[in-house]
Amino acid sequence: xxxxxxxxxxxxxxxxxxxxxxxxxxxxxxxxxxxxxxxxxxxxxxxxxxxxxxxxxxxxxxxxxxxxxxxxxxxxxxxxxxxxxxxxxxxxxxxxxxxxxxxxxxxxxxxxxxxxxxxxxxxxxxxxxxxxxxxxxxxxxxxxxxxxxxxxxxxxxxxxxxxxxxxxxxxxxxxxxxxxxxxxxxxxxxxxxxxxxxxxxxxxxxxxxxxxxxxxxxxxxxxxxxxxxxxxxxxxxxxxxxxxxxxxxxxxxxxxxxxxxxxxxxxxxxxxxxxxxxxxxxxxxxxxxxxxxxxxxxxxxxxxxxxxxxxxxxxxxxxxxxxxxxxxxxxxxxxxxxxxxxxxxxxxxxxxxxxxxxxxxxxxxxxxxxxxxxxxxxxxxxxxxxxxxxxxxxxxxxxxxxxxxxxxxxxxxxxxxxxxxxxxxxxxxxxxxxxxxxxxxxxxxxxxxxxxxxxxxxxxxxxxxxxxxxxxxxxxxxxxxxxxxxxxxxxxxxxxxxxxxxxxxxxxxxxxxxxxxxxxxxxxxxxxxxxxxxxxxxxxxxxxxxxxxxxxxxxxxxxxxxxxxxxxxxxxxxxxxxxxxxxxxxxxxxxxxxxxxxxxxxxxxxxxxxxxxxxxxxxxxxxxxxxxxxxxxxxxxxxxxxxxxxxxxxxxxxxxxxxxxxxxxxxxxxxxxxxxxxxxxxxxxxxxxxxxxxxxxxxxxxxxxxxxxxxxxxxxxxxxxxxxxxxxxxxxxxxxxxxxxxxxxxxxxxxxxxxxxxxxxxxxxxxxxxxxxxxxxxxxxxxxxxxxxxxxxxxxxxxxxxxxxxxxxxxxxxxxxxxxxxxxxxxxxxxxxxxxxxxxxxxxxxxxxxxxxxxxxxxxxxxxxxxxxxxxxxxxxxxxxxxxxxxxxxxxxxxxxxxxxxxxxxxxxxxxxxxxxxxxxxxxxxxxxxxxxxxxxxxxxxxxxxxxxxxxxxxxxxxxxxxxxxxxxx
Numbered sequence: 003x004x005x006x007x008x009x010x011x012x013x014x015x016x017x018x019x020x021x022x023x024x025x026x027x028x029x030x031x032x033x034x035x036x037x038x039x040x041x042x043x044x045x046x047x048x049x050x051x052x053x054x055x056x057x058x059x060x061x062x063x064x065x066x067x068x069x070x071x072x073x074x075x076x077x078x079x080x081x082x083x084x085x086x087x088x089x090x091x092x093x094x095x096x097x098x099x100x101x102x103x104x105x106x107x108x109x110x111x112x113x114x115x116x117x118x119x120x121x122x123x124x125x126x127x128x129x130x131x132x133x134x135x136x137x138x139x140x141x142x143x144x145x146x147x148x149x150x151x152x153x154x155x156x157x158x159x160x161x162x163x164x165x166x167x168x169x170x171x172x173x174x175x176x177x178x179x180x181x182x183x184x185x186x187x188x189x190x191x192x193x194x195x196x197x198x199x200x201x202x203x204x205x206x207x208x209x210x211x212x213x214x215x216x217x218x219x220x221x222x223x224x225x226x227x228x229x230x231x232x233x234x235x236x237x238x239x240x241x242x243x244x245x246x247x248x249x250x251x252x253x254x255x256x257x258x259x260x261x262x263x264x265x266x267x268x269x270x271x272x273x274x275x276x277x278x279x280x281x282x283x284x285x286x287x288x289x290x291x292x293x294x295x296x297x298x299x300x301x302x303x304x305x306x307x308x309x310x311x312x313x314x315x316x317x318x319x320x321x322x323x324x325x326x327x328x329x330x331x332x333x334x335x336x337x338x339x340x341x342x343x344x345x346x347x348x349x350x351x352x353x354x355x356x357x358x359x360x361x362x363x364x365x366x367x368x369x370x371x372x373x374x375x376x377x378x379x380x381x382x383x384x385x386x387x388x389x390x391x392x393x394x395x396x397x398x399x400x401x402x403x404x405x406x407x408x409x410x411x412x413x414x415x416x417x418x419x420x421x422x423x424x425x426x427x428x429x430x431x432x433x434x435x436x437x438x439x440x441x442x443x444x445x446x447x448x449x450x451x452x453x454x455x456x457x458x459x460x461x462x463x464x465x466x467x468x469x470x471x472x473x474x475x476x477x478x479x480x481x482x483x484x485x486x487x488x489x490x491x492x493x494x495x496x497x498x499x500x501x502x503x504x505x506x507x508x509x510x511x512x513x514x515x516x517x518x519x520x521x522x523x524x525x526x527x528x529x530x531x532x533x534x535x536x537x538x539x540x541x542x543x544x545x546x547x548x549x550x551x552x553x554x555x556x557x558x559x560x561x562x563x564x565x566x567x568x569x570x571x572x573x574x575x576x577x578x579x580x581x582x583x584x585x586x587x588x589x590x591x592x593x594x595x596x597x598x599x600x601x602x603x604x605x606x607x608x609x610x611x612x613x614x615x616x617x618x619x620x621x622x623x624x625x626x627x628x629x630x631x632x633x634x635x636x637x638x639x640x641x642x643x644x645x646x647x648x649x650x651x652x653x654x655x656x657x658x659x660x661x662x663x664x665x666x667x668x669x670x671x672x673x674x675x676x677x678x679x680x681x682x683x684x685x686x687x688x689x690x691x692x693x694x695x696x697x698x699x700x701x702x703x704x705x706x707x708x709x710x711x712x713x714x715x716x717x718x719x720x721x722x723x724x725x726x727x728x729x730x731x732x733x734x735x736x737x738x739x740x741x742x743x744x745x746x747x748x749x750x751x752x753x754x755x756x757x758x759x760x761x762x763x764x765x766x767x768x769x770x771x772x773x774x775x776x777x778x779x780x781x782x783x784x785x786x787x788x789x790x791x792x793x794x795x796x797x798x799x800x801x802x803x804x805x806x807x808x809x810x811x812x813x814x815x816x817x818x819x820x821x822x823x824x825x826x827x828x829x830x831x832x833x834x835x836x837x838x839x840x841x842x843x844x845x846x847x848x849x850x851x852x853x854x855x856x857x858x859x860x861x862x863x864x865x866x867x868x869x870x871x872x873x874x875x876x877x878x879x880x881x882x883x884x885x886x887x888x889x890x891x892x893x894x895x896x897x898x899x900x901x902x903x904x905x906x907x908x909x910x911x912x913x914x915x916x917x918x919x920x921x922x923x924x925x926x927x928x929x930x931x932x933x934x935x936x937x938x939x940x941x942x943x944x945x946x947x948x949x950x951x952x953x954x955x956x957x958x959x960x961x962x963x964x965x966x967x968x969x970x971x972x
Contacts, residue, residue, distance in 0.1 A: 021107075234422070310324050492915060
């Protein structure tokens, strides 16, 4: 498997990019009105606060300011009244235009063949000569129209190019894929039914993932790219679409039946099909060792669990508490599969065509041979296989191969998989995160915790905050500059090597900001508590008892209430999972034994197959993670709050089956668009943080909203929600949810305090029919749990102790003695630095995937800024290198200016500075042939090995010959 995922850039447009004629004219007018509204809001904000605000459109602002002045003078009113008058007219105009446009667009929905307007994607950029005169114009793709995908089966099948490959082909973007953001359903209906035309070529709707359904997006693909033909190693032709679907056609799906008699139906759940198809767009590392002939698909293990539940009737919302049920059917391997440790040492998530889930490392072959004395197992179609003879390395489950019912048998699936050259990939490998924290959702449901107990839970956080700047280990840790941390950025890695950077004013400023952020996060519910975040696994021993020994109710190694994790200390552990909506703090006993150590190879947490924890926390085993806390005070609080709490139980709907057609796809997608859980989650937060303590009414309201929320989550697949909303079933919910969001949201969400509940209570009384306010008072003990943290978390001033020796900036440069090539170059680099700091945001596309992904954001910003530096520097000196530009900036920022903010330097040239530090302090060099770091035996040594030296000498000789030929030809 390769270590680094490539990225490709594709187009992203909105539905208004398909407007034609009168639609476009109306849309342009509407956009102008909305632009004026936005500018007017900024002007009003500027007048109200007395501070200047950044304008979005200079001309619009000037026009509005002139109009405000005219109206206030003519009518002798204030500027504020003039703004209100203008805003009212703009709002009315917006409503009028929106209504006309909607009528126009909806007129013949589904019957229009649309064109994608090229001018919504490209703009004309002037080409200037040396004197600054316009000599030409070139077309450039608007930054807002470009998004990035990580490498996936989809990108490889369509042969999408990386940025460097696009440059070689003289292209700016991959236009084989276009993502459409839907603001007008009627336009989307046209696009689903007929596709669209762009640059004279036809595009059609491919699919939308579960996430895209919630954000109202559709993926369209160039039809000729989907129909492109390939030839496999046996000489058989197939198309790109065959590879994405593994040969599963609409006809085959529509001819597959489910049920009997009147309940007989054909087809598939449309939105599930779309989501499963888009698994092809999951970012993955290629699974090199995957061999479909060494894979088998077996049945999941379903058990009838027993326990007490609170049963909610989804139609009437009546709750029956403490109902003992013996038939709680749970698929205890939902999303999980097994892989031999010889193939994969660490558990990891797998993706392949129609396939999604987690592979858990487990020696099932050894179990079959030595424990069960049976190596025969049946696949999901009922055919028996000998895993030893067939060399099976992976056991997938029916819950992982989503479309297994549409294939005749496993042999047919394998045949198609090989014929169409399908592949598998890995996306997330097991990783234990020990620096995990609580969330406000975890803490707010500890509704009755005392100040004293909460203070004990926050003790470690307070201690760490206090020692920032005084304790080297803690200070380095909050900066992310530790040996253990993976994927360190250049500054973090440089700090590990050269601790003296702690005395850099820039780093000290970072430490101050980190401390402020940590204090805010802690007051918002993020507390450091002993424990770890990890994958959750079923008891695989019990699963193997079922598979190879035929035991219908296997005991496994873990009894109810027991868990196993080698990453945690033996003893009680609280299991939490985000998002948490109800009271969900199951406390379990972490146990160990020699048999568990032998069969449970993963470092995550194994939970008993007989445990209702999966019902309480609503997790499955396809890669879900749990936050596992072992701190004794947190465990104590969790146990107290779980007394009398039963898992909620209600009948969920099964997904309806229907034939695939364009009409059914559009209707299903339209209904699923925009399903969001955020609103319900905030309602529960308001309930838990409303005055008066936690009582039965709040508990009922919380239970109703939790149930409704889970229907919302599944709505994109089931298209079913209860007829009643929780508010209709229990009107009192509106009393709770009508309040403002809680006070601590200023810390957890950054919301202004004026928009939040006050932390103080107001004492009111009535006398002789009149209402009086006596006083406002603060009783910390009576505050909701998370609000208490404002007074428990200590945000003391930072005090810097001398943690390292004096910083010598020469260790950051490529040469010990800096030489200025010429003053013009120096001044140009410094001026470019100043300019970039003023308008850095304009250099990056904040809508791009790489900017919004923590793994790639740093590298993306670095490239954009470095390219700008080099463009300007090369205008002055043709021979200038990245290293020299970095040296100039270091000289300027560490001597001339000694700047407190060096973000731009480290973002753009951090890799170069890090290499310099390694060379200067660790005596390392980068091999001139392969780029690997090595320790040279003498100054002139430039290769890390004999092979690299041989290849390097050969390459240099070839280059000399090439130059000689060029010279002679000249």
